[in-house]
Amino acid sequence: MELFSSAVSLSDMEIFIFPELMYALVLANIMSPEIWKWREDAWFRDIEKKSLSYRTNRVKQYIMDHYVFNLDLETWGLTTKEREMARFRDFIDPAALAQSNALFGYEGDKYYYDVDIRRHFGLDKYTTDVIPYWKTETVEAMNAFKFKEGYHGGAGECVSLSALYVAALFIVGRMPLDNMFMIGTPLHSQNFLAEKDGLLTNNRRLVTKKMWYNGTELSAKARRSIENERITIVSHLSGVMHTFYKEASIDPERYAFFEEKFREFLHADLSFEYFVNFLYSREKYWEKFQYRHIRNGKECYISMPCIFNTQRNSKNRFDNESRQALIEEMDSQCFSLSPYPDKILINTLEEDLAEGKTERVFACGFADELRAFLHIEPRLPKVEEKTFTKGTDLQISPQQSREEIIAYLQDKAQEGNSLTILSFYARRDMKHTDWMPFIKAAVERNPVCRLACQGRSLEQIEAILKTMPDESIYPEPARLAQPDEVWNFQRGDGLEKAFLFWNLVKERFADAQGDLCVEEGKVTLVCRTPDAQEVYRFEALSAKNLKTRFSL
Secondary structure, eight states, X not given: OHHHHHXXXXXXXXXXXXXHHHHHHHHHHHHOHHHHGGGGSGGXXXXXGSOHHHHHHHHHHHHHHHEXXXXXXXXXXXXXXXXXXXXXXXXXXXXXXXXXXXXXXXXXXXXXXXXXXXXXXXXXXXXXXXXXXOBOOOHHHHHGGGGSTTOXXXXXXXXXXXXXXXXXXXXXXXXXXXXXXXXXXXXXXXXXXXXXXXXXXXXXXXXXXXXXXXXXXHHHHHXXXXXXXXXXXXXXXXXXXXXXXSEEOSOHHHHHHHHHHHHHHTBOOOOHHHHHHHHHTOGGGGGGEEEEEEETTEEEEEEHHHHHHHHHTOSOOTTSTTHHHHHHTSOGGGOBSSOXXXXXXXXXXXXXXXXXXXXXXXXXXXXXXXXXXXXXXXXXXXXXXXXXXXXXXXXXXXXSOHHXXXXXXXXXXXXXXXXXXXXXXXXXXXXXXXXXXXXXXXXXXXXXXXXXXTTOOHHHHHHHHHHSXXXXXXXXXXXXXXXXXXXXXXXXXXXXXXXXXXXXXXXXXXXXXXXXXXXXXXXXXXXXXXXXXXXXXXXXXXXXXXXXXEEO
16 A cells, blocks of 8 residues: 555655656656657657657757756645654665665765755755655646746656656657666666667756766766765666665666666776866866967967866867867967966877876876766665566567557556556556555645645635636546645646545544545545534536545
8 A cells, every 4th residue: 555655646755665666657657648749749750760869869858948847845745754754664774764865864965965955945944854745746747837836838856857758768769668777866866878878867958978078067967966876776667776675676687788888888088088078177277287379370378267268158168179269269368478387288188198198197186086087986786785586577669659558558467567557556547546545645645735725614625626627637537636736736627626625624634534426427525524513515527537436
């Protein structure tokens, strides 16, 4: 029950405890009609005929144009450490949880926890018992942010964007899932695509190996979690590996392939290009260097601060063939006819590296930092400590239609395949799941509507629900939104509104009982307090193709 209901609510902490939920969300998105609609967009015309680079960049730009990163405290509300520790005590040691999850005390890279970042996200509250839910969104919930004040399109947090990327690259980019690996650290989630030199998705962006070493601020942000955090989860279609669980279901050959490709991505041999990019990322060393240049037939010298400050606002770069164009952008005051005393001539280092000589480069006073820039040792789960178990044994292809994939996953779920079962809970498919986990999540993990309705009577709340559009964010007839999704996006099917109403009844009368009946497009919810002193009746129309009757 805890696992299945977690697949419905999909908070970051639930995914950490039950890491198979990360890929369950991917499969839920693959089954969704929303991403398959992208294939019809003119932006992706003939994409299947294009190169890998073209396909990945088209998907990236589409996501950049239609989604923003969101990680506020208000969207999915708050819970407490004590409450969540009690939930998960039977699954993981509380001390281990505190060492590996940012919500329970782990701080990791101090950059994320400087005063400004903490205040911006409300992280200063984490010194108390109060913590955010930070739920992971399905693609439908991501799209529904367009209905929320202050948003002009879709939105989602890092796990949501990771799952969206995998599904989109599969459906639209026609990339096989076999070479896509999801990576979770205590503070972040991203994907590694083991294609060619490797590719990372980082929130909405893509990072190639060349970009990984280009020394820009964006690349520094992309590198930060891998440089500073241990990798707690590696998730793949074949299964998952988790730092704290002894059993790993991921296919060992695929994991070995991932580790080899990932380590190659995180290592680069020293070249002048990478040396200059390292220097560009370390402003504290700029004053040590100068560049000799021939200008108007005369030898002149330019300090590196002048070069790099110009580069910051230019499309041209010092490390490649656009160097001359970059220098032509500079003010005449940047050029000195005499060399600067005590500055290292970077031309000499360029000549050395062209000849394979590295002695003078490593003697510049930052050898350890340079080596760390060129080589990151990822803190991966230790294979030797794991026992590999049978994985998911799933095979789906981007050449299949959506209908074929759904039918295949339904068959696998009926055979007892755990990942596919979880994927139907993650997509809120009420025809292929038990209703009780959905109801448990609806009552226990939807605090936003409760906070918003404080001080209002149940009769007033019913009136508010009646004024909302009778429109579900899940247009498919068997799928349901959770109460906070209904409240956040101010719309819902009558059945979804009934569950929101039941959530608020249970908040006010913990021992309340209810009877729910759904038939012939009509929803009836009768709620009774234990002493039968209060009876509340909620009725609405439902466009969902669902028929059920049970006691709550």
